[in-house]
Amino acid sequence: MTAREPITVWVDGVGLLAPGIADWGAGRALLRGEAGHVGERTVLPAPELLPAAERRRASRIIKAALAAGLQACRAADADPAGLPNVFASSGGDGDNCHQLCELLASGDRQISPTRFHNSVHNAASGYWSIATGATSAAQVLGAHDASVAAGLLEAMTQIDASGAPVLLVCADSEYPEPLNAKRPIQDASAFALVLTPARGPRSIAKLELPRHGAFRDDAGDAHLPPTLAALMPTMPPMRGLPLLAALAAGQAGAVALAYWPPQWLWLKVAPA
Numbered sequence: 001m002t003a004r005e006p007i008t009v010w011v012d013g014v015g016l017l018a019p020g021i022a023d024w025g026a027g028r029a030l031l032r033g034e035a036g037h038v039g040e041r042t043v044l045p046a047p048e049l050l051p052a053a054e055r056r057r058a059s060r061i062i063k064a065a066l067a068a069g070l071q072a073c074r075a076a077d078a079d080p081a082g083l084p085n086v087f088a089s090s091g092g093d094g095d096n097c098h099q100l101c102e103l104l105a106s107g108d109r110q111i112s113p114t115r116f117h118n119s120v121h122n123a124a125s126g127y128w129s130i131a132t133g134a135t136s137a138a139q140v141l142g143a144h145d146a147s148v149a150a151g152l153l154e155a156m157t158q159i160d161a162s163g164a165p166v167l168l169v170c171a172d173s174e175y176p177e178p179l180n181a182k183r184p185i186q187d188a189s190a191f192a193l194v195l196t197p198a199r200g201p202r203s204i205a206k207l208e209l210p211r212h213g214a215f216r217d218d219a220g221d222a223h224l225p226p227t228l229a230a231l232m233p234t235m236p237p238m239r240g241l242p243l244l245a246a247l248a249a250g251q252a253g254a255v256a257l258a259y260w261p262p263q264w265l266w267l268k269v270a271p272a
Contacts (some may be wrong), residue, residue, distance in 0.1 A: 013076025013194035015068035049131035053191035065171035068190035076194035080132040088151025090236035094175035219258030
């Protein structure tokens with residue numbers, strides 16, 4: 001491997017959950033223009049692999065993250081217990097943050113242990129480990145609206161360094177008022193990718209990230225359907241839609257993902 005060669009990974013599985021989108025199959029049809037998008041509230045599946053007690057405590061972001069991650073692992077025919085993972089979220093559990101602020105502003109400041117352990121940024125990653133038995137390395141990061149690009153960058157560089165596959169999960173959930181007025185997030189959403197260092201029987205696309213010049217100030221045009229493009233400004237994980245659109249189209253091309261303004265992360269996508 002030389003400094004001129006790009007970081008190359010393969011996409012073996014995709015998971016997606018958003019308003020009006022139950023899974024990657026539905027999302028792929030929408031991105032291809034084969035179906036119309038109805039902007040219903042996100043339907044969050046019960047976290048099937050969690051023990052009953054943990055299932056009751058699971059918040060909206062945890063349900064979204066687990067659902068998308070399991071979709072991707074099943075599509076890739078990958079054992080989630082053996083996958084190192086990267087979880088990216090712009091702000092974590094918005095509803096739980098609201099509840100904690102209410103408690104701290106009240107006369108009774110005794111916070112329940114459940115609320116406290118769900119307040120940390122790595123809660124979704126922790127619940128993923130409980131649900132799947134995963135004991136591999138886990139990375140959790142937050143970069144506000146740049147979280148999708150930062151998560152993908154972390155996952156691809158990990159694969160390049162370790163030669164092992166990685167699960168990437170990007171998820172967020174909404175804040176109630178009055179926090180929503182300052183940080184408007186429309187609804188819970190998540191997407192996930194199983195990324196591998198080599199092409200396999202389940203691979204659907206190849207991603208190439210240049211080692212130099214990946215960050216540019218010019219934005220790309222993802223050619224998204226208007227109703228899906230409208231999700232991007234108010235749902236941080238949906239800033240990954242340009243990449244998902246390229247995967248759905250099955251065509252070679254360049255994709256730009258929003259990073260810290262004015263920068264964009266550019267990579268190449270080619271069908272397997």
